[in-house]
Amino acid sequence: MPVLSLQNVSKRYGALQALSGVTFDVPRGSIFGVLGPNGSGKTTLLGIVTDVLKADSGTYTLFDRTATAAERRQIGTLLETPNFYHYLSGYKNLRISAAVKQRSEADIARVLEICGLTARQHSAFKTYSLGMKQRLALAAVLLGDPEVLILDEPTNGLDPAGIAEVRDLIRRLADTGKTIILASHLLDEVEKVCTHVAILKTGQLLLSGAVNEVISRNDYLELSAADNGALKAAMLQYPGCTSAEINGATVIAIFSATPDAAAVNAYLAEKGIWLQQLLLRKKSLEKTFLEITNVL
Secondary structure, three states, X not given: OOOEEEEEEEEXXXXXXXXXXXXXXXXOOOEEEEEOOOOOOHHHHHHHHOOOOOOOEEEEEEOOEEXXXXXXXXXXXXXXXXXXXXXXXXXXXXXXXXHHHOOOHHHHHHHHHHOOXXXXXXXXXXXXXXXXXXXXXXXXXXXXXXXXXXXXXXXXXXXXXXXXXXXXXXXXXXXXXXXXXXXXOOXXXXXXXXXXXXXXXXXXXXXXXXXXXXXXXOEEEXXXXXXXXXXXXXXXXXXXXXXXXXXXXEEEEEEOOOOOHHHHHHHHHHOOOOEEEEEEEXXXXXXHHHHHOOOX
């Protein structure tokens, strides 16, 4: 049973089609990335799921049921930077959050411990680092122990140390069995953190599924020989080689799985082709994302 299931969800703002017939399922226990450049419809999608916005058409279910207030109380959301009071301590800010959300103050100690803020709970919010401030925001989301977390760009604006802190916290929360839906424009973030992904562009769903299937970065070999034409022809006959093209002074050979460079070298030597260069490379994340979004 998926935690969230969307069926042909569409949303328009005047002449702008923000979402167009988006359909995908979020598996229980996954870290599900909603990936796309700015303006792709990620925030609109999360707004619809959390009932901040209404879809023009289409439907969605939470926990295999039509979404009601009861289902939404099982979801913790972070859709924008929370307005904490800078002069109050982290603990006192969470007391206010608990009151607003109608959660028990008894839960504050638990979420502070999870987010690594127990030692600094009585320090003023203004003294926190960027990463600590975002972890306090996540602590507020965790009040009441929701089963599902929806996070919009949770590492946006953080320095590298803060990004590492928040990513580690997200992984640890997932290890406890929570389902996390994470919107991001960073391919690197989705690849490092998420188990599943849906990729949006201008409101259209391009692909969805397991990260290692959707964001496929096939290894390739960069080769050269005295006769690159013969080298290309030989590589096209090699098992698992899906394409081979001459690129300047080298031949680029793409494979369906990670190739064995030593086996390729031995295969070519048997054909009388002696290599001058043999390098194993991996397609860049940037190029992969551009190919997925049909820019190349």
